[in-house]
Amino acid sequence: MTDTIRSTCPYCGVGCGVLLTPQGNGALKVEGDPEHPANYGRLCSKGLALGDTVSLDGRLLAPKVDGKTAKWDDALQLVADKFKDTIAEHGPDSVAFYVSGQLLTEDYYVANKLMKGFIGSANIDTNSRLCMASTVAGHKRAFGTDTVPGTYEDLELADLVVLVGSNLAWCHPVLYQRLAAARAKRGTKVVVVDPRRTSTCDIADLHLKLAPGGDAALFNGLLAHLADQGEIDAEFVSQHVNGFDAALETARAEDLSLTGLTEADLATFYDMFTKTKKTVTVFSQGINQSSSGTEKVNSIINCHLATGRIGLPGSGPFSVTGQPNAMGGRETGGLANMLAAHLDLENAQHRDAVKSFWNAPEMPEAAGLKAVDMFDALAAGKIKALWVACTNPVISLPNANLVEEAIKNCPFTVVSDLSDQTDTARLADVVLPALGWGEKSGTVTNSDRTISRQRMALAHPGEARPDWEIFSEVGRRMGWEEAFDYRNEAQIFREHAALSKVAGDFGKDFDISALSDISDEDFDGFEPQKWPITAAREGGRFFADGKFFTPTGKANMLAVNARAPQAELDEEYPLRLNTGRQRDQWHTMTRTGRSSKLSKHLAEPFLQINPEDALACGLKDADLAVVKGRAGEAIFRVWITEDVAKGSPFVPIHWTCQTAAASTVSKIIPAIVDPFSGQPESKSAAVNITKFTADWYAFAISANAFETTSDYWAKVPAEGGWRAEMAGSGELDWQAYSQELFGTLKEPMVMVDQSTGLHRLAFFEDGKLSAALFVSPEPVAVAREYVIGLLGSDAINVLAARPGQDVKDPGPTVCSCMNVGRNQILDAIPVEGGATVDLIGELTGAGTNCGSCRAEVAQLIAQHSPRMAAE
Template structure:
């Protein structure tokens, strides 16, 4: 158990990791140099996984109606209530909502129970929010949900186009592979297509800063340009004539106008693509999260089909998966509009699945997809929902409506690692699930590579595996014969056998070559790319190399695309884009608890172009409010030229455990792609306004204080101390002082016009520190936090602390840039002044950028800023 090879639980890159128990306690997590996905690389989130393994905030025992109960009672209650719901209202009144955080074995059991024995298609997943449009694009073009590429293609191509992907932050290890490939081969060209200038642009030879949502027009024009250079043979692809006709109107001039791009920039991009011997397009949420996301995916695929940039080394349309096991969930049928192992809702597949599972209750029609599922809960049509490993109360669009729906639902079951999530607040039954490091099973990454997640920590408290919980409930519902597994190895082998059952090459997904693994072979399974079968016993690196697809029409298919604006294109206001921060993950239930992961971006900042800020009378750092017809969120202004005028960007991560009103999905309407059901999270019309609270400030407290709802708060992670940023329109902050006084603490207060500083002591230990003013005071947070551990002894030091500073102030680190090596912006600027003129030089001097590399784009941006300042100074001198 001292060294265990496992797989990262974050994005879909699927990095191999090594977990090592340290002699002094704790776990060190490092990159697995032998894993083909990351080849020894690691990102800052992966490197900090050892800091997430504590039990603070864990759900450790079953609960029913808010009270702790034995496992038997919780399982019996769940099984009985689900059966009662089916008996009284029919199987369509029950739904499961799963997660790309589940292992394949967990997913398989959930899908089998819902679609095979409850008999409804109502199991969907948070992968609907990130990958559903990519699935539709692949299925329409290839006849199957098949990613044709491999990561090794990135090192063997001539052109990489990143569309709607800030890979430097969202898939950082993959981005580092691309950066290394470009360094090794300077002829490799990189094009970034994104309305924002992001960190990914650091390695770009060309950045197309197109109008939000206009990507389909860009690729329709590319299809026309390709066919002008390389006319296609007649009927080479199914749908070819209609697809080419749909692209004819997309001349360079029309594309430039539609995308709000310079004509020469469009021409340059098309020239690079058409002349590249090998080209890849990497795309993710910026394409998928759209009301026309499926068509955007097919517009990309059309250009690759027409150009022959597919099925060859270094070629292809490559959808980057957002979650560690989103593809594994797709393989087992975890989406509501598919059956297990790439089978569909057609009579022959329904009958085939019934024969394999021994069930006559196989769902005959697709179920409710994520947004429509929670709409059905709100309408009272779905009366029981089981939510597993995800936080839809935060992550789904129109999240205020989702919370109302869950609050009114007669039965909400939650299987969760973290206690007290926004979703868990609505649970009638809560099951404690295993977390990463405790789980045992498999995941599949973006390149179809199946890897093992292995346990290296014992189950804490009464936590159990998701597959076990599901199987026990299934047994309680009377389906025990089909759910009798004793180990995840048995589930995996059943899944593998099903993939090859009556297949004979008709379905792309086939891992029947793994169906007879022994327990020992399963435990030692090396990463492998599917298909794994008699034809491909060692797996398959890339697919479509024979130019044929799957299904009735084996020819590959071109899909006619009519580019359309986003749904709220004509609405007044600014266009809000939502996305991820570099060091955070989903709704922060894991990463938000790690102090060093909060240092780079500790608050939800709204990126605003300076022109829009001036027009809206907003200053940098000021609290702001965003409003849409769905709701409101608060954040802090970040003025930057990286934003295009008329657009905003806000992070998706903040939930009610970390902020009182910063959930970005409270703004986003539930507009969905009609083919994929994926919501349009990337373009929302909002109103921006500056907020000038009556007072703002900082609160540090040894225990969470009782604050009235009139005070807005944002929590920053810190072990042993509750650290809050506060703001309010109430006349004063007396409620905090009253709360401290009521606890009998000795108060030390400094008050003046528009300010109040307060320290609370008990037996010489600092219990609380409060610093507020009409503007947010500048406070040496390091000094305050240190005082909770080692209280200042002399009166002068206490007076300095009351002022919010150390008795002997140290040099400020400034904004954290390198989370791995704890290097702040001030040290970086000082090193530049002393002669460091490159990211490599800064790495040698300060070690920043030498671990995961995620901060390298930011280091280069600071260097470039220094160069611009020097140039301006030189010009002024002349």
Template sequence: MANEVKTTCPYCGVGCGVIATTEKNGKVIVQGDPKHPSNFGRLCSKGAALADTIELNHRLLHPMSGSHQTSWDQAIENVASGFKRIIEHHGPDAVAFYVSGQLLTEDYYVANKLMKGFIGSANIDTNSRLCMSSSVAGHKRAFGSDTVPCSYEDLEQANLITLVGSNTAWCHPVLYQRIRDAKVRRPHMKVVVIDPRRTATCEIADIHLPLVPGSDIDIFLALLDYLDRHDALDREYIAQHTEGFEMALERARTHDDPIKETARKCGVSPVALEQFFRLFLEREKSVTVYSQGVNQWSFGTDKVNAIINCHLATGRIGKAGMGPFSFTGQPNAMGGREVGGLANQLAAHMDFEPQDIERVKRFWKAPNMAKQPGLNAVDMFDAMIEGRIKAVWIMATNPAVSMPDADRIKTALEQCEFVVMSDCVSNTDTAKYADVLLPATTWGEKNGTVTNSERRISRQRAFLDTPGEARDDWKIISDVARAMGYSEAFSYRRVEEILREHAALSGLDNHGTRDFDISAYAGVTSSQYEKLRPTLWPFTQTDSGANVRLLSNGRFFTDSGKARFVAVTRGKPANSTQPKLPLILNTGRIRDQWHTMTRTGSAPRLNQHIHEPFVEINPDDAELFDIRNGTLANISTASHTITARAVVSTEQRPGSLFIPMHWSDATAQNSSVNKLVASNVDPISGQPEFKHSPVQITAYTPLWQGFILINKEIDIDYTGYCIKSRGNGFWRYEIAGEKEQVNWLELLKYPFSSNVELLEFSDIAQHRFRFAVIEDSRLLGCLYISRDRVLADHAWLGKLFCKKELSHHDRRSLLAGHPMNPADDCGKTICACFSVGNKTLLHEINHCGLDSIEAIGNKLKAGTSCGSCIPEIKGLLSDTHESY
């Protein structure tokens, strides 16, 4: 009988419920949970492919000391003695933890307790610093606490949704679907997108403001001025529930007409800008959603407060269909905020104030309670280079790729005296610097809780056996703590004991004075914990958790009980005074990949849509810098250069470039974009400025380029450009080089047997070569080389690896470089869920009369699962109809 387990998706902050069914033969099927209030059964392409990521390839299965396997007892002793030695000689501040929104709340809590309460330093920070710390800082300045006032229900009740710096369609696809569906049900709803790029999210936008990067702060300052000039402020709410309004309004005032002046600064149409301002004025039920395009700036906190100011000034907060709403990037970024995972916080939304320090110390019975904030992520790695931090424990994250100035992070890890890493993967860019590697469990093996963007706590439940010697993070941390001499405080036997302790602390001396309170869980039994349903906090002994939005009573968590307007100024990027480079680089995510691809990269269908790093550039800039679509380009700062495939697109604003952040040294030889991002941070939040890096672009013309498809993973270490991705039954390598190869087959590095069949085509004059290796009528590998990039499409070639026997036509196709039967070529994948390519779609549109999303879905299923491909399908429909 099949075993069915309800759990939570491990990707973004939407927090989708998942049902994992394990069949008798061990096969796992993943579906959306129709009863989970975050997604009601929907999943994005990444969530739908979770079952494809359950494998042991590159898993870390045993403790490692350097390159040698060791026992758990020895590994724990090595870590504990290493930390104790450094603390004894250099003090507790010479030790740091760098943790992750991939941890479960219970893991996070134990790590924070060990560092801040027992080691005695606040040098524990999280990769969530990179994505949402400006939002935290903005909330605390305005509300006195890190309070998210909205719920997902507000998205469906709003009459205006403004999406600022958020490609919701690709980064939070399920919430995008909820907005899109609500707009269909309620045509009166309007959607405004404020983003320099025309992204897939704009498909549902009534207005798109393609502003100058970073100038969204000008838009919201001008909006406050506009609302005041049109007598659209809630003066009674301002008087009763806020303070600091006059100074904030004075800072926001424009010298001239707010529309004309702001439109000029932001590079947007004054007509479109006024339409947005008028919509915000007229529609009380307004939700402003923002994400990394707001947060990831050196003045990101001011941006957040400029948005919040407009909602406070109109009393649009704590009410149905209203409020500022931060979409978090990671599955448990919110849980990390709740347990004090940031260096400037204590657990349960407490701060480094004397009364909070005393309260937490008393509760934990902590002998060495930290008394001041620690170093944030960027400063932490700087301190390693400077020798102030001599030991670091990195948990469930890959800072050698994800941090800004990534090569400097590698230098920091090289110079750090003692590096410990607990992770589930053995081959990350960071793992190579670890002195001790500790194998951790991962999704499907872990038990615990996570909190999503709307403050909803959900369970992650195990449905897989623990592989090798892997252990849960909370167990690993507790083992180390006990070996350091803190046995009594870390004697947890079951994960629910940690939640009970966390919940009890949240209610200690609270009485409504702190927003975070889950004290109802303080007495949760093991049976109740196992059955825990998704619940919004606060969830106190007297509150059922039914209150879906906070701050509805007009009372805030400041000393005065009033919200604070923050007088912000029009900021400039930290690097705006540096030597002038012609273009501004923006980084971000793509639809089907997650962070540094340690999980999603193993799912073949998630590598179909985009399998190679790219740089998106406007046609005007492409012409100016002699960049052609589909060719390679070098993107450079004064000190670093990376290479990516050029995508020339009118959807990219002139003067700006976009490059995804997912590729690492493990998957790309020289395309990790964060090498180009300077470590400038917001002085209030410590969040790095990923959205504004001055760069230049030049064409890269190698002597040759091509690709390899092969049925086994191989190492290629002597080409100028090499991108690795996984297909269905094969590995794909995009390659290019500047040195002539004597023997092209050496690139395959494959121990072929003597009875293999080799198909070969050579055109030396045109510098074109094609090779295919066949054994027992099955394709083992193929290699295509050209001086330019007139090469075979990959989609049809990949399908040949699934054939048990190649036909005569297949062999001819391999040599010709294109399929003999055009129907075999489905083109670039558009729908990852059902592997539907653009050529298949165009054929059905042009020759079979499919003229709508519904018709295409009915015949091809494309767009009927996660829906993330619908904007591209609509683009194909539009382009086809316009050509008639």
């Protein structure tokens, strides 16, 4: 029997432990690790479906140079020579690395060492710049270093948890489960601060529908209220905090109308916070992805410092990260304005210490180019050689059209990734096959400073190599053999831990020096541990003792002013676009997009829009809409809902040229950044919205992959094949189009209704349904899950597009974990009433795993129970 391997999930910053059991045929069984302190066995829908994502379909298995397969030796030598020649001719700042929170800590460490210590430039940045940079800047301004004060346990120990700009139910589902369990067990109060009503609001005692940009005003008002109510911890502030008076004076002058909230809602929230000593404020991308994100972070921290509610069990500000190793990247200096081990790049003593430790030839004296600036410099011709590792900036960075053109015009671009078909890899001169999750080994650090192992459970595919090995080999070929002579991940980790001792000697927070002599064997068996890890201390919380990492040893409260989003609204662009994640997808879908299970809930890019805005834009449900900003435009399926406020529509970020070419959100977002952190304002684009006028709409299924060419399309895997939504203009011969779409097939079964313009075609191979196309002049109305389920069967009634009375249609998927459809939930609602989410869970399984769908189940109950009354 194959041994089960303990590892960690590759998705969000929760850092859940997983148990991996190889099945002997390349498949992988994935379960939650009941012993891991992040999740204690819980997994979300994405984690449960990890086994569906490890196939080698579309994987890059050997290096490619100019689109042709090459030998590793030739590809690596070309990369080394191009970077050496560029540096020799144009200087070290003419090259850049753009890396990823998907890298392991050991990968990050080697890349940072190569760029900063040996190439001699600080031009290495990471997609964590798009995620957590404003938190880093806020932490450093307040605490002197990038320290997360608390732990996940604080969510379960708090009496009040305030969630700000955090849809925990969809983006960090396991933390949502832990909070929901604490609420049920001990009555924890929950406040959600979000312009949108999200699934997280299902457990909220108070939902504050904040106006975009109003966060700092909200917390400035709270600081003033705390002072008025005598809730300031005068002793803590006097002994351990600088800047209180200036921060309070600015807070008192704040215009609370910027919050967009009623006086009653403000009073309720302020009263809850004031009277609850054990309060945790959780914040995420709704705070960070803003042109004033750093000020928002500091406005939150100010309230906790002023009341001394920091570093105590159940108390403190808490940033939850978006990526599995965003924290590890910060620890190794993966950001352009940082050194490894939380040391400061612009501190001469710190630079000299790291230079000496690495025995490096030179170190940069100033911060390098942050992500947006890096690609602006690329467009301006200042960057001559670029290396992108494990990320897709053509999709994820704002002003994506400029980013794409910049990479196209770069003299030399390297991409190391799992595929050569991402939007970025397609533009590269050299593409290097890197190992992915389940294939590589190393460490990651989650949002509460817990270091965990990722372990190899699958064989290395083809010629793919770990990222640290690729960077090391290029370093050796550039002439630094000894500095990059690494044998394995454990050796790199020991060096990383030893360097943290240097930071510890400077009085920094990040110190794992007790692990600097860890053996290879102990590294293999490493159990999750929270840093710091020194001879004197392991884990715990920071700052309850009033000791901070600033030059004065005191925390800094900052005088901050609320600022509206920088993208201005006007008559041409009157709406404020919000962006974010959808429940079952991750980043640009290169992993989750492989799972048919994860595509069932929301199978195409959507636009949530308030009914009043929809009416003004001439939209109805299921229409297609063009969302246009000053940087570009994209198309989405219309979803009319009061969950979004008037003037604040919402779209998901995940769709790419491989999954929905006309729906790339980053083409809409302008490159506006926070002046302190460099983080883009991704949630506040000024847009207009119009109906996308199509002559026809179509829904297609096929047992085999197929290419689409229509004006709009969205394609995802389906059980037994693929599915696609399409729309376009002009009159087409649908039989000929079907043959082009699906390839050469036998004559189809056809149904045409000339009076309504409906066309339905089904193709069979050996008597089994292999493909079907449903066309209509309006958005196509078919029972999609039922039709998809007919693939590979005799499907004699497929053109009816709906099941007969003897067949149950599950309806659109609501619960991805347990594969429960909308109709199954409706059928389970008792006609006499009295349904609860827990009862529906007992009857159908919906909501009994990760809980992210419970809010949707509750809405169905509210809308349809008791059904008898409606009938």
